[in-house]
Amino acid sequence: MPLRLPKALLIAIALTLALAACSRIDLAYRNLDRLVPWSLGDYLDMNSEQKALLDDRLREHLAWHCKTQLPGYIDWLDRVRGMVADGQVTDQALQQRTREAREAIGRVAEEITPSATELLRGMSDSQVAEMREAFREDINERQKKYVDTPLPKQIARRSERMEKRLTPWFGELTAAQKQRVQAWSAALGDQNREWIANRAHWQQQLLLAMNQRNDASFEPRLATLLQRKESLWTPEYRSAFQNTEQQARSLLVDLVQQSTPQQRRFLQEKLGKVRTDFSELKCLKG
Numbered sequence: 001m002p003l004r005l006p007k008a009l010l011i012a013i014a015l016t017l018a019l020a021a022c023s024r025i026d027l028a029y030r031n032l033d034r035l036v037p038w039s040l041g042d043y044l045d046m047n048s049e050q051k052a053l054l055d056d057r058l059r060e061h062l063a064w065h066c067k068t069q070l071p072g073y074i075d076w077l078d079r080v081r082g083m084v085a086d087g088q089v090t091d092q093a094l095q096q097r098t099r100e101a102r103e104a105i106g107r108v109a110e111e112i113t114p115s116a117t118e119l120l121r122g123m124s125d126s127q128v129a130e131m132r133e134a135f136r137e138d139i140n141e142r143q144k145k146y147v148d149t150p151l152p153k154q155i156a157r158r159s160e161r162m163e164k165r166l167t168p169w170f171g172e173l174t175a176a177q178k179q180r181v182q183a184w185s186a187a188l189g190d191q192n193r194e195w196i197a198n199r200a201h202w203q204q205q206l207l208l209a210m211n212q213r214n215d216a217s218f219e220p221r222l223a224t225l226l227q228r229k230e231s232l233w234t235p236e237y238r239s240a241f242q243n244t245e246q247q248a249r250s251l252l253v254d255l256v257q258q259s260t261p262q263q264r265r266f267l268q269e270k271l272g273k274v275r276t277d278f279s280e281l282k283c284l285k286g
Contacts (some may be wrong), residue, residue, distance in 0.1 A: 045130070050122060057115040064111060066283035069104065076100055077275045084267055089256040094249045109227045116226060117219045120210065128210050135203040139196060146192040154192060159185040170259060171266040177258050184251040191240045198237035205232055 046054065080097060083089050123131075146154065159182045163173060166181070173181070202225070209221040224231060233241070259267070 045127075050119065053119060053122075057112075057119075061112055061115065063283070065108065066281060069107065070278055070281060070283070072104065074275060074278050076104070077271060077278070081268060081271045081275070084256070084264065084271065089253055091249050091253060094252060098245070106227060113219070113223050113226050117222050120222065121213045121218060123210065123213070128207070131210070132207055135200075135207070139200045139203070142196050142199070147196060151190060154190070155182075155185045155188075158188065166255070169267055169270050170255065170263045173255075174258065174260070177255055180251065180254050180258065184247055187247050188244060191244060194234070194237045194240040198234050201234055201237075202229065202232060 076097070079100075083093050083097075149157075159178075162181050162185065163178065166173060170177070206222075206225055209218060209225065212218055212221070230238075256264075
């Protein structure tokens with residue numbers, strides 16, 4: 001059974017993406033998992049020594065995260081709640097919240113890089129081969145699910161997924177809001193293809209680094225893969241990502257403007273619940 005990120009952290013990242021890059025909430029979960037070495041349990045079997053190392057580092061990193069990072073999430077949530085309460089859900093404000101969220105993710109990536117280096121450096125050739133095969137299957141599955149279907153169906157499915165993601169935050173969407181979601185999905189076009197191609201490119205870069213995992217260059221290469229992933233993006237994905245973020249911000253601004261008083265209360269209550277979940281964590285109580 002692979003170890004997973006704590007629920008509170010997933011909530012924070014889900015909220016971040018719901019408010020700033022909501023087209024890829026599911027991708028955010030997976031991308032964040034890639035930052036954390038214990039997600040390797042999804043891709044390969046580890047021996048007892050590797051599992052022991054992983055468990056020790058997991059406890060250390062989660063303690064660090066809970067004590068040093070979660071207080072900042074509460075402040076961030078308060079800023080988001082203030083935006084909603086004051087009717088200031090604007091493109092500029094969303095860009096600022098997104099920058100803050102990226103900085104938070106970056107701190108996690110930096111914290112776990114030494115552990116990821118040690119764990120990955122200890123992988124055997126057979127485990128690397130297992131990882132390579134798992135990556136191949138991962139891309140094939142995503143290709144079939146998200147690309148190898150007619151574009152109109154991709155757009156319709158993307159709309160459906162987004163409506164499901166938004167409902168826990170807004171409640172039932174109005175007809176106008178649903179129409180706006182459909183327009184957002186159409187504006188993204190064939191972005192699934194670039195997303196998956198870029199994912200495959202990142203995985204290939206990791207596998208190339210693994211071939212040199214006993215060299216001194218391995219840790220800085222891994223640091224780039226984990227901490228500065230944007231520097232490795234394909235040009236096509238970089239362009240698609242910029243469009244995705246712009247379309248997502250525009251969508252959210254419009255949805256809030258179209259929201260009913262009941263929906264705005266619902267959103268504030270949901271944000272308050274998430275804040276309570278954070279504040280009640282034991283590490284924040286001393």
